[in-house]
Amino acid sequence: MSSLAEQIMRNVLGRAATAEDYRQLNEMMSALPAEIATSPGAMYELVARMNFLQQLEATIAQAGREAQQKIHYDLPARIDDAALKAMLKVRDTLPVDATHTARKLYFTTALGTLVIGMLACGAGWVLGENHIKAERAATHAASDRELGRCVDAATGGFVTSARNGTRPVPIRNETIRNDLMICGAEYADRRAGNG
Structure with missing residues (x-):
């Protein structure tokens, strides 16, 4: 400085x-x-x-x-x-007496339980319906696939023998029709949920 x-x-x-x-x-x-x-x-x-x-x-x-x-x-x-x-x-x-508080608490608890129960039931219903729809769709798809196999089996022998030009056993139209009717009956039974 x-x-x-x-x-x-x-x-x-x-x-x-x-x-x-x-x-x-x-x-x-x-x-x-x-x-x-x-x-x-x-x-x-x-x-x-x-x-x-x-x-x-x-x-x-x-x-x-x-x-x-x-x-x-x-x-x-x-x-x-x-x-x-x-x-x-x-x-x-704070309320003046305890009974008023108890009533309010019981009412609120009951109302809350009712609302939660309704929500749970609604969710269960929706989830159950979706589950059943999925099972039905899977069953219907399996039924359609089985119908195709049955029809193929019923008509396969006739078509194969007709293609080869040989007919070792005479196949009649009634036999094929009966086999196809059995396939249709099995298909209807599966679609109804019995198979």
């Missing part, structure tokens, strides 16, 4: 420079060009700003200490007041 700054501090602030003053002024002056560092006006401005910053920091620190002391001093009374308000608010929501 320059002797000019020390002289300005003694004349303007009326006190000697402290270690913190030296540190702050050296930080400020290191950022300045050499021409400004030797100027009395610039040095006065630096000393004034440094003093302002120190006073501001001291004021903030003092305000923080006072606020903290006030909080610690007022805290028990504020806690008691908040607890009393909360207790009064809870007391105001």
Whole structure:
């Protein structure tokens, strides 16, 4: 720190420079060009700003200490007041007698049970219907497949022998018709759910 700054501090602030003053002024002056560092006006401005910053920091620190002391001093009374308000608010929501509360609780429980039961029954119905539909679709598909196999078996011998041009056993139309009728009856029985 320059002797000019020390002289300005003694004349303007009326006190000697402290270690913190030296540190702050050296930080400020290191950022300045050499021409400004030797100027009395610039040095006065630096000393004034440094003093302002120190006073501001001291004021903030003092305000923080006072606020903290006030909080610690007022805290028990504020806690008691908040607890009393909360207790009064809870007391105001309580019913006058216990039977009223029991009726409300039973009614709410019964209504909630009824709603949950209806939702569960509806969900069970929908899931059961989907399950039955899937089983019916699988049964119908199997019935259709079995009908195709039965028809193939009934007509297969006739078609094969007709293709080869040989007919070792005479197959009559009535035999094929009877086999196809049996296939149709089995198909109808399966579709009805009996097979």
